[in-house]
Amino acid sequence: MNSEEFRKAAHLAVDEVIDYFDTIQDRRVVSNVEPGYLRKLLPSAPPVEGEKWEAIQKDIEAKIMPGLTHWQSPNFMAFFPANATYPSMLGEIYSAAFTAPAFNWICSPAVTELETIVLDWLARTLHLPDVFLSDGKGGGVIQGSASEAIVTVMVTARERYLSQACEGLEGEERQEKQNFTRGRLIALGSEESHSSTAKAALIAGVRYRSIATQMEDHLALTGESVRIALDECAREGLEPFYLTTTLGSTGTCATDHFYEIAESLRKAHMSTRIWVHVDAAYAGAALILDEYGHIAKDFAAFDSFNMNMHKWLLTNFDASCLYVRTRAHLTSALSITSTILRNSYSDSGLVTDYRDWQIPLGRRFRALKIWFVLRTYGVNGLKAHIRRHIVLGEKFASWIRERPDLWEIVTPPAFALTVITIALPTQSKGALPNGTTDLRVNEGVGTSDILPSTSEKNRDRTNALTKDIYERINSAGEIFLTSSVVKGIYAIRIVSANEKADEAHLRRAFDILVSTAKKVISESEA
Numbered sequence: 209m210n211s212e213e214f215r216k217a218a219h220l221a222v223d224e225v226i227d228y229f230d231t232i233q234d235r236r237v238v239s240n241v242e243p244g245y246l247r248k249l250l251p252s253a254p255p256v257e258g259e260k261w262e263a264i265q266k267d268i269e270a271k272i273m274p275g276l277t278h279w280q281s282p283n284f285m286a287f288f289p290a291n292a293t294y295p296s297m298l299g300e301i302y303s304a305a306f307t308a309p310a311f312n313w314i315c316s317p318a319v320t321e322l323e324t325i326v327l328d329w330l331a332r333t334l335h336l337p338d339v340f341l342s343d344g345k346g347g348g349v350i351q352g353s354a355s356e357a358i359v360t361v362m363v364t365a366r367e368r369y370l371s372q373a374c375e376g377l378e379g380e381e382r383q384e385k386q387n388f389t390r391g392r393l394i395a396l397g398s399e400e401s402h403s404s405t406a407k408a409a410l411i412a413g414v415r416y417r418s419i420a421t422q423m424e425d426h427l428a429l430t431g432e433s434v435r436i437a438l439d440e441c442a443r444e445g446l447e448p449f450y451l452t453t454t455l456g457s458t459g460t461c462a463t464d465h466f467y468e469i470a471e472s473l474r475k476a477h478m479s480t481r482i483w484v485h486v487d488a489a490y491a492g493a494a495l496i497l498d499e500y501g502h503i504a505k506d507f508a509a510f511d512s513f514n515m516n517m518h519k520w521l522l523t524n525f526d527a528s529c530l531y532v533r534t535r536a537h538l539t540s541a542l543s544i545t546s547t548i549l550r551n552s553y554s555d556s557g558l559v560t561d562y563r564d565w566q567i568p569l570g571r572r573f574r575a576l577k578i579w580f581v582l583r584t585y586g587v588n589g590l591k592a593h594i595r596r597h598i599v600l601g602e603k604f605a606s607w608i609r610e611r612p613d614l615w616e617i618v619t620p621p622a623f624a625l626t627v628i629t630i631a632l633p634t635q636s637k638g639a640l641p642n643g644t645t646d647l648r649v650n651e652g653v654g655t656s657d658i659l660p661s662t663s664e665k666n667r668d669r670t671n672a673l674t675k676d677i678y679e680r681i682n683s684a685g686e687i688f689l690t691s692s693v694v695k696g697i698y699a700i701r702i703v704s705a706n707e708k709a710d711e712a713h714l715r716r717a718f719d720i721l722v723s724t725a726k727k728v729i730s731e732s733e734a
C-alpha cells in the first residue's frame with residue numbers, strides 16, 4: 209500500500225468508524241453467532257497474491273461485524289464499560305505510526321517523558337497523595353491491564369520481602385533462608401478481590417488466601433478482618449507479604465475500609481513488610497471528583513495504586529495506570545540489564561527506563577492517547593462525564609426502589625453500578641414451597657439497601673427466577689447485562705457508565721427488566 213492508497217483507505221476507514229459510532233445503538237448489542245462462525249466464512253489460507261483494500265474493507269461489515277459485541281453501544285450495561293473516544297483513537301493512530309517500543313529512554317525520549325508527565329497530571333487529578341508523584345520517590349507507569357499491574361507489584365513485593373527477610377545474610381546462608389521463606393509466603397486479598405490477584409499469586413508461585421467479607425459491611429474488607437487473617441497466618445507459620453485492597457469491586461463496587469486496614473497493619477508492625485496494593489481498576493476514575501477524591505488520602509499508607517483509564521475515563525483499551533510509592537522497589541526487583549540494553553543515558557541514572565517497571569521489554573506509546581484525552585476533555589469535562597453516570601446510576605436505583613413488588617437491591621448502588629435480584633411478589637407468598645416462610649415480609653428494602661435474609665428454599669426460587677430473567681434479556685439482545693452471585697444470591701448487575709448512555713437508555717433497560725420479570729413470575733405461577 210503506497211501513500212496515496214493509504215490516504216484513501218484511511219479516509220474510508222475513518223468514515224466507516226464514524227458511521228459505526230453514529231448508528232451503534234441500532235445494532236444488536238451482544239453477538240449471537242455460533243462458535244466457529246468465522247472459520248466457515250474465511251478461506252483456509254491467506255491469499256497468495258495481495259488483495260485490494262476495497263475487498264478487505266468489505267469484510268469488516270460482512271464477516272467481522274456479526275461476531276462483535278458492541279461495547280461502545282449505550283445498550284451495553286455489562287461488566288464494566290470500556291469507553292473508546294475519538295481523541296483516544298487519534299492517539300492510537302499516531303502511536304501505530306511511530307511504533308517505538310521505548311523500553312529504554314533513548315529508544316524514544318518523548319515516549320518515556322510524556323508518560324511520566326501525563327501520569328503525574330493524572331495522579332494530581334485523581335487526588336492521589338504526593339508520594340505517588342515522580343518528583344519524589346514514587347511515580348506512575350502505563351501497563352496493559354490491571355491484572356498485569358497486579359502481577360508486577362506482587363512480584364516486586366515478594367522480592368522486597370525476601371530481601372528484608374535475608375538482610376545481613378550472605379552466600380549459602382542467604383540462599384537457605386530465601387528458600388525457607390519462599391515456601392511460607394502468602395498473598396492476601398478479599399472474597400471480593402478481582403480474580404487477577406489469585407492469578408498473580410499463581411504466576412508469582414505463592415499461596416493465596418481470600419479474606420471473608422460480610423453483607424453488613426457491604427462486602428468491604430475491614431481492618432478487623434485483616435487483623436484476624438494476620439493472626440491466622442501467624443498461627444499457621446505463613447508469612448503474608450502482599451495484600452490487594454479494592455476501590456470498587458467487580459461484583460458490587462464495594463469499597464474497602466482503607467484507613468482501618470492501614471491501622472491494623474500498623475498495629476501488627478506489618479506496614480513496611482506487607483505490600484498493600486489498591487485495585488481501583490474501574491472506580492478509581494471517580495477519584496477525579498472532589499466529592500470522592502478524599503478517599504485517596506488514605507492511600508499514602510499503601511505501596512501501589514492502579515486504575516484503568518480504559519474502563520471509565522474515555523480512553524480506549526489499553527491504558528492501565530499503575531502508581532508506586534517507591535519506584536526503586538520496582539527497579540531493583542525487575543531490572544535485568546543485558547549488554548545490549550546498556551547505554552550512557554541509562555548508566556547516568558538521569559533517565560527512566562520503563563522496561564524495569566513492567567513485565568514486557570517493549571512498550572507502546574500509550575501516553576499519547578491519555579494526553580489527547582486529558583487535553584480534549586479537560587479536567588472539567590472528565591468530571592462532568594463521571595458525575596453524569598453516577599447520577600444516572602442513582603436514578604436507576606431509585607426506579608428499582610419504586611418496584612419492591614418485583615426487584616430488590618442487593619448491595620448499595622455505587623459508582624454507577626446497581627446490583628439487583630428478584631423479589632418474591634407478595635401475592636405469591638402463599639405459593640411458597642411447603643414449610644417455608646418468606647422472611648422478607650414487612651422488611652423495607654431501600655432503607656439500607658442490604659438484602660434481607662430469606663430462607664434457603666425461597667432463595668433457590670428467587671435465584672432461579674433472576675437467572676431466567678437475566679438469560680431471557682441477554683438472548684433478546686437489545687441490552688447486555690452481566691450476572692453475579694453475591695453471597696449465594698443470584699444477581700443482575702446494571703452499569704450505567706457507557707459514554708453514550710443517557711437517561712432514556714437506562715429507562716429502557718429498566719422497562720425491559722420490569723416487563724421480563726412480570727412475564728417470568730407469571731409463567732412460574734401458572
Ligand code: PLP
Pocket residue numbers: 288352353354355356402404454456457458487488489490516528
Ligand atoms: N480489578 C477490578 C476491580 C476489575 O473490575 C477488573 C476487571 O473488570 C480487573 C481488576 C481486571 O482488569 P484488567 O482487564 O485490566 O486486567
